[in-house]
Amino acid sequence: MQIQLEKTLDVEVVEGQLAELWQQIADAGNSEDDAAVLRARVANLLVFVTSDSLLDEVRQMILELTAIHPSRVLMMLGDYEAPDRDIEMSVESFCQTDKRSGVRRLCCEEVALKAQGSFVVELPSAALPLLVSDLSTFLWWRAQMQTTDKVFASLLGGADRLVIDSAEFADTRRDLLEVNKLFTGENPGHVGISDLNWARLTFWRGLLADFYDVPAYQKWLDNIDHVRVDYVGPERAPESVAPQALLIAGWLASRLGWQLRRKPDHEEGRGIADEERLQENGETISFEFRGSSPTIREGAAAREIKVELNRVEQGEHKPGRLVQVELRSSGAGSGAKADKHPASFVVARSDDNQHLLTEAKLRSATHRGRVLPVRNRSAAQLLSREMEILCNDQIYQEAVAMAAEMIDRSTPLSG
Numbered sequence: 001m002q003i004q005l006e007k008t009l010d011v012e013v014v015e016g017q018l019a020e021l022w023q024q025i026a027d028a029g030n031s032e033d034d035a036a037v038l039r040a041r042v043a044n045l046l047v048f049v050t051s052d053s054l055l056d057e058v059r060q061m062i063l064e065l066t067a068i069h070p071s072r073v074l075m076m077l078g079d080y081e082a083p084d085r086d087i088e089m090s091v092e093s094f095c096q097t098d099k100r101s102g103v104r105r106l107c108c109e110e111v112a113l114k115a116q117g118s119f120v121v122e123l124p125s126a127a128l129p130l131l132v133s134d135l136s137t138f139l140w141w142r143a144q145m146q147t148t149d150k151v152f153a154s155l156l157g158g159a160d161r162l163v164i165d166s167a168e169f170a171d172t173r174r175d176l177l178e179v180n181k182l183f184t185g186e187n188p189g190h191v192g193i194s195d196l197n198w199a200r201l202t203f204w205r206g207l208l209a210d211f212y213d214v215p216a217y218q219k220w221l222d223n224i225d226h227v228r229v230d231y232v233g234p235e236r237a238p239e240s241v242a243p244q245a246l247l248i249a250g251w252l253a254s255r256l257g258w259q260l261r262r263k264p265d266h267e268e269g270r271g272i273a274d275e276e277r278l279q280e281n282g283e284t285i286s287f288e289f290r291g292s293s294p295t296i297r298e299g300a301a302a303r304e305i306k307v308e309l310n311r312v313e314q315g316e317h318k319p320g321r322l323v324q325v326e327l328r329s330s331g332a333g334s335g336a337k338a339d340k341h342p343a344s345f346v347v348a349r350s351d352d353n354q355h356l357l358t359e360a361k362l363r364s365a366t367h368r369g370r371v372l373p374v375r376n377r378s379a380a381q382l383l384s385r386e387m388e389i390l391c392n393d394q395i396y397q398e399a400v401a402m403a404a405e406m407i408d409r410s411t412p413l414s415g
Helices: 011-033 052-065 117-130 150-157 172-184 202-211 215-221 243-255 272-278 379-386 394-409
Strands: 002-004 043-049 071-079 085-097 104-116 137-141 161-164 192-195 226-232 284-291 303-312 322-329 343-349 355-362 365-373
Touching (some): 011 117, 085 117, 172 243, 172 394, 215 343, 226 243, 243 284, 243 394
Parallel strands (some): 043 137, 071 104
Antiparallel strands (some): 226 322
């Protein structure tokens, strides 16, 4: 049920129309089976998109999301490139129904605001007064990341948590650097940040961390000297490195205390020509780190660690997703007790995309590990989980900071 509003930014008018809408729903419910229709709001959800196609896509997701988190949804469509057009507003209800009886039981509300050209900048002033007070406010930003954008800055100022999806980044290098600015800007920590693409890496991170819980693996893991991350190129920019690859590499380096190796003074200032030597066949980007044993041991020596981000053919795998992460050690220990046999620890996606597999190779023995089903959760399911969190994710912040440092060292990452 939808009501188109006359051109007005009057909050009382909008609230009055919403009240009328709910009265119509209540009357319809009473005429069906005398059952009450519950109007529920546990959060505010601001959504910003730049095209009608994205608007339609988000509306389908909202139906799924609000079954778990009933919200007042403020949907904003801002088309910067279109001819100037003042804000148009409508209010709409959407209801969850009983699967057996088909009767509506739980209803939420959406206020849609559309503007074009120079009027897009006025969307925050129209939307923010419509937030329900005393409810947490989430901003789902589905447009280009740009911290200096006035619309983004205004909406962020009214939100408790920002939700993004780095899988949608059109320019991995630029957009991840913009995310890092949110942590390092003038008011860091003002809002928590959720990245749906980071949530997709939860099982990958957990399985890699599990290797460190096995005592027999420890001496090799303490001497990791090579990491290889295989990924499929992103859908929007197939020749670019996938954000997932940078995030998992940044997570490993930050958790294990590695630091990017500084170039000798005579190598500084070479610019792009110098950075190009980091690439092999245009598909693999390499970084050199320095690190010591993550296990505190007296006299542990620093070592060189090579990290490779390797783009592979898509096959049956989804664009922008990890295919395999491998940790290698050419040997373990030092001195008389050194073990010169190599070892590797792998987390990989199965060929059919249905499972994540782990494997450890020590000397000549192969140890099969855990097999987990891949949970291809929808964006609505991922967003629902993030709406249960308000605090900042320090581990994500540190992974992004390390990824940003890697980007700064390698200009070709932008494709």
